Amino acid sequence: MNLRWDDLKLFLAVHEQGSLSGAARLLKLGQPTLSRRIAELEEAIGEALFERQSHGASLTAAGQKLLPAAQSMAEWASEAELSVSKQTYLPEGKVRIAAPPGIAYEVVAPLAAKIRKQYPQIQIEVLSGVELLNLGRGEADLALRTEKPTGADLLCADEMSSAMRVFASKSYAANLKSRISMADLDWICWAAPYDELDSNRELSALIPDFKPAFTSDDFNVQIAACKAGVGAMVLPQAFLHYADLRKLQDLGIDLGPDAIGSLFMVCHKRYHHLPKVQVVMDFISREFDLLRDV
DSSP states (O other), X not given: OOOOHHHHHHHHHHHHHSSHHHHHHHHTOOHHHHHHHHHHHXXXXXXXXXXXXXXXXXXXXXXXXXHHHHHHHHHHHHHHHHHHHHHXXXXXXXXXXXXXXXXXXXXXXXXHHHHHHHOTTEEEEEEEOSSOOOTTTTSOSEEEXXXXXXXXXXXXXXXXXXXXXXXXXXXXXXXXXXSOOGGGSOBEEEOTTSTTSHHHHHHHHHSTTOXXXXXXXXXHHHHHHHHHTSOBEXXXXXXXXXXXXXXXXXXXXXXXXXXXXXXXXXXXXXXXTOHHHHHHHHHHHHHHXXXXXX
């Protein structure tokens, strides 16, 4: 039997992601293609490697037996790639990433440490703000946006979505009545000049005579107020992946099926193939995969 590393890499991805769909996203393969490749590997071995379940895939006894050898091969492959890369070209240069303040703080800044550890010649510049920068004029190399790009010269390289939920500090939640409505809460929102953003307008539409308890033009100040117990905020559920926000409590208020927040990774087509940009995009895509599972 001649097992190829390419097939074992797929096997490891399914195991590590816990599902065929998660592995397909990570590997940027179609799920039917991945399923076929796994089936061919199982046929070559003569035994099933995974038990397919509605919520994912788990290793069979044969899969457990194969796992240590596949993990060792992955380590050897990684060492081989590293030894070659040290002798060849490593991507270098500055990559400017435009992102909304909360995404810049919770996602991009920590990700920069991971990128720099593997690619020390890449410098990360984060442009944090609510306004959209013009990628066509070179104001940034990449952008993380809450709306899908429409320009013909812009490429949406990846996207993820998350349910929007109402969060507050545990101390604030402890003082609430057992049954609460949205009008009962002290809301934390955007101040001018951003008071016409979607979140403010949607709360105004849902709550008669809406008056927020606390406003700021800085998202991180809003988060600080929320953690301090000033009031409640609407945030993506995926944000609870980050330790800094796990102190907040979901208040269990149903915002309806349309309360979905999306995040899009956008790049101008002329920058898409730059090695330094591709490296950063790969790291962001892996982070998106983690957030999709929250």
